[in-house]
Amino acid sequence: MLHTVRTAIFPVAGLGTRFLPATKATPKELLPVLDTPLIQYAIDEARDAGIERMVFVSHPSKSAIERHVMDDAALRSQLKARGKVDIAAVLEENAFCHENDDVRFVMQSEPLGLGHAVLCAREHALTGAVAVILPDDLIIGQNCLAEMIEAYEQGNGGHMVASMRVPLDETSKYGILSVANEAGRMLHAKCMVEKPAPQDAPSCHAVVGRYVLDANVFERLQTQVPGAGGEIQLTDAIAKDASALGLAGFSFSGRRFDCGSKAGMLRATLHLASQDPECAAVLEEFSGIVQPRAAA
């Protein structure tokens, strides 16, 4: 049986506290890596993975996200009138319009947690499993969601999460899988726990921001009580169905950057800059003179 994945949910309603003050007025998901906002990388990944419907779970204070995502014909006309036809074409290609694209915005009135954000999208999900993409986890290289959907469609359904190994002293930043066995790029998991201390971590296989979830997750989220950090955690709802539906970690091939943190954003920027000939002179300028500051 083919398990098709037609809907992608983008939770973008969080407070972005780790990136304050930058995120006081500018949503974290619009912070750029070079000249492209994080949300655009996520949209491109979902579009290239063949997703039919995009559902953004946002907050009224983050209306700039909708302005970025949707087409702005007036801006494009202005650009064209000034001879800036190339960038006008890029904007048109990136943006959605309601006539041609299946795109929805729903509001999460309070940031009660990632699980709650996903639940807010329930009424807009098409039949079948749903994809969830966290835009602040930027994955460069192979399209992670496309790889996951391909693997998911060949399997028996259930829940699938993107996973990677992390150092033991970082387990408390992630959901961590309890692995039963490994088969190629799939880790069959007994369960997963949210942000365990290193001594309690069942493995070093961390979950990062790409999920393909059986639609039953909405039922679980409906009754999910707050967990770690007082938030309604997606991890807890996934873990509940791990044995009944199956839970797999998928070792993706791309490189992941945690762009919700300053260090991750800097790494992503340097990585992409190193591939961009326009940035070569600037990187060269700083290559010999950047020294890590000595600890005080």
Ligand code: UTP
């Ligand atoms: P994060 O936990 O990384 O984002 O959530 P955050 O809470 O905004 O940031 P910090 O930790 O305070 O710095 C991952 C994704 O889930 C969304 C965020 O917008 C981000 O894209 N999210 C999180 C929601 O949509 N709603 C929530 O209640 C929580």
